[in-house]
Amino acid sequence: MMAHVVTFVSGLLFALGLGISQMTQPQKITNFLNFTGDWDPSLLLVMVGATGIYFITHQLILRRPVPVMGIRFQLPTRREIDRPLIMGAVLFGIGWGMVGFCPGPALASIVTGNESVLIFVLAMGVGMYAFEVLDVRFSMEPDGGAGLLPRQSVGKT
Amino acid sequence: MEHFTPISSLIGGIIIGLAASLMLFLNGRICGVSGIFGGLLHFKKGETLWRFSFVAGLICGGLLLLLYHPQSMAITIPYSGPTVMLAGLLVGIGTRMGSGCTSGHGICGVSRLAPRSLVATVVFLASGSVAAIAVSQFMGGQA
Numbered sequence: 001m002m003a004h005v006v007t008f009v010s011g012l013l014f015a016l017g018l019g020i021s022q023m024t025q026p027q028k029i030t031n032f033l034n035f036t037g038d039w040d041p042s043l044l045l046v047m048v049g050a051t052g053i054y055f056i057t058h059q060l061i062l063r064r065p066v067p068v069m070g071i072r073f074q075l076p077t078r079r080e081i082d083r084p085l086i087m088g089a090v091l092f093g094i095g096w097g098m099v100g101f102c103p104g105p106a107l108a109s110i111v112t113g114n115e116s117v118l119i120f121v122l123a124m125g126v127g128m129y130a131f132e133v134l135d136v137r138f139s140m141e142p143d144g145g146a147g148l149l150p151r152q153s154v155g156k157t
Numbered sequence: 158m159e160h161f162t163p164i165s166s167l168i169g170g171i172i173i174g175l176a177a178s179l180m181l182f183l184n185g186r187i188c189g190v191s192g193i194f195g196g197l198l199h200f201k202k203g204e205t206l207w208r209f210s211f212v213a214g215l216i217c218g219g220l221l222l223l224l225y226h227p228q229s230m231a232i233t234i235p236y237s238g239p240t241v242m243l244a245g246l247l248v249g250i251g252t253r254m255g256s257g258c259t260s261g262h263g264i265c266g267v268s269r270l271a272p273r274s275l276v277a278t279v280v281f282l283a284s285g286s287v288a289a290i291a292v293s294q295f296m297g298g299q300a
Contacts, residue, residue, distance in 0.1 A: 003183065003184050003207065004206035004207040004210055005206070005207075005210050006179075006183045006184060006210075007180060007183075007184055007207045007208075007210040007211040007214065008210040008211065008213055008214035008217075009179060009214060010176045010177070010179045010180040010183070010184075010188060010211060010214060011176070011210065011211040011212060011213065011214025011215040011216075011217075011218060012176075012214035012215070012217055012218040012221070013172060013173075013175060013176035013179065013214075013218070014172075014173055014176035014177070014188065014190075014214070014215055014218065014260075015214070015215045015216070015217070015218020015219050015221075015222065016172055016218050016221065016222065017169045017170065017171075017172030017173035017174075017175075017176055018169065018173065018218075019169070019218070019219070019222035019226050019229035019230065020165055020168055020169035020172060020226070020229070021162075021165055021166045021167075021168070021169020021170055021172075021173070022162060022165065022166070022169070022229050023169065024219075024222065024229050024230060024232065025229065025231075025232065026232065026234055027233070028162075029289075030289045030292075030293070031160070033282070033285045033286045033288070033289035033290075034286065034289040034290050034293050035286065035290075036290055036293075036294075037293060038160065040160050040161050041161060041163075042161055042162050042163070042166040043166070045163050045166035045167045045170060046166045046167070046169055046170035046173065047170065047263065047264070047267075048167065048170060049166070049167045049168070049169065049170020049171040049172075049173070049174060050170040050171070050173040050174035050177070050264045050268075051174065051264055051267050051268045052170075052171070052174065053170075053171050053174025053175055053178060054174045054177050054178055054264060054265060054268035054269075055268040055269075057174070057175075057178035057181070057182070058178065058181055058265075058268060058269060061178065061181050061182045062181075066185065067181065067182060067183060067184055067185030067186075068182060068183045069183050069184060070183075070184050070185035070186070071185075072185060073181070073185040073186075074185055074186050074187075075187060075269075076187065076256070076266075076271065076273070078273060079271075079272055079273065080273070081272065081273060081276050084254050084255065084256075085255050085256065085273055085276065085277055086255075086276070086277075086280055087251075087254055087255070088250075088251045088252065088253070088254030088255020088256065088277070089251065089255040089262075089276070089277040089278075089280035089281040089284070090251070090280055090281070090284045091247045091250055091251030091254065091255070091284075092247065092248055092251030092252050092255055092258060092281050092284075093251070093280060093281030093282065093283065093284030093285035093286075093287075093288065094244075094247050094251070094284050094285070094287070094288040095243070095244040095245065095246070095247030095248035095249075095251060095288075096244075096248060096258075096259070096281060096285045096288070097284065097285035097286060097287065097288030097289035097290075097292070098236070098240065098243070098244040098247070098288045098289070098292055099234060099236050099240065099241055099244040100234075100289070101244065101245075101248065102190075102191075102248065102258050102259045102260075103190040103191040103194055103248065103252060103258050103259075103260075104190040104215065104258070104259065104260050106245075106248075107190065107194060107212060107215050107216060107219075108215050108216065108218055108219035108222070109219055109230060109232055110216055110219060111216060111219040111220045111223050111230075112219075112223060112230050112232055114232050114234070115238075116232075116234035116236065116238075116241045117232065117234075119238055119241045119242055119245065120241050120242075120244065120245040120248075121245065122245065123241070123242045123243075123244070123245025123246045123249065124194075124245040124246070124248050124249040125194075125198060125249060126245075126246065126249060127245065127246040127247065127248065127249020127250040127251075127253075128191070128194070128195040128198055128249040128250070128252070128253050129198050129249075130246075130249070130250065131249065131250045131253040131254055132195070132198065132199070132253060135253075135254070
């Protein structure tokens with residue numbers, strides 16, 4: 001039970017990090033991606049900060065046999081660069097670059113009640129659901145970058 | 158909105174890294190927002206509560222920002238409803254097809270030097286740049 005609830009703190013901290021770095025501002029994202037304009041390298045520093053910390057901490061954490069509140073570590077194990085990975089990243093990037101929203105900041109900004117945010121989150125949910133329904137292989141696909149599906153552990157390495 | 162904000166970006170990034178570390182330390186999982194949220198769209202025993210807690214935390218964090226750091230939540234989106242809807246659909250489909258987004262691939266995967274995440278991150282940065290430039294050049298930023 002506790003293991004399921006502690007993730008709240010992670011989500012809360014994640015949102016605060018997004019807000020402090022202003023990654024909740026779609027213009028900060030588009031001003032980074034559009035390097036032909038008045039380039040804003042802020043996103044690069046967010047990435048440096050986040051990956052810098054996680055690069056160190058994940059190695060220390062993985063020295064433990066198990067996580068503090070879980071039964072085992074559940075990390076993506078696949079290594080192959082396949083078509084869904086590339087196509088998915090292309091499509092995600094296009095949507096991200098169009099308006100400057102990715103899932104984290106969009107969900108954290110729901111509370112603003114901003115109409116565009118709500119439309120985006122709703123469409124994102126529909127897109128995720130549609131993909132899941134249309135792609136039968138989905139249930140077989142370990143979720144390489146994110147949450148875990150039951151068959152994750154048998155993913156090819 | 159300030160243009161380049163190196164200090165707050167670095168601090169915010171470190172906090173995001175700590176949030177992802179906490180998820181791994183306590184719950185043993187990768188902190189990928191699209192995967193966590195996507196997994197909520199169908200109920201599965203033992204797979205719903207922790208996802209719900211994370212998303213609830215994300216939203217409550219947004220609420221704290223709204224109350225105590227409102228300038229980060231002063232969001233202006235100069236795009237039409239259909240454009241925003243199309244972008245949302247693409248993000249939804251793309252993150253599930255490609256197994257991750259900026260957090261799962263861009264932060265956790267890149268830090269772990271996972272080949273799939275490194276490739277995905279380069280690809281979505283590239284296609285994101287093309288899209289952002291196209292919207293700004295051909296539609297005057299008013300798509």
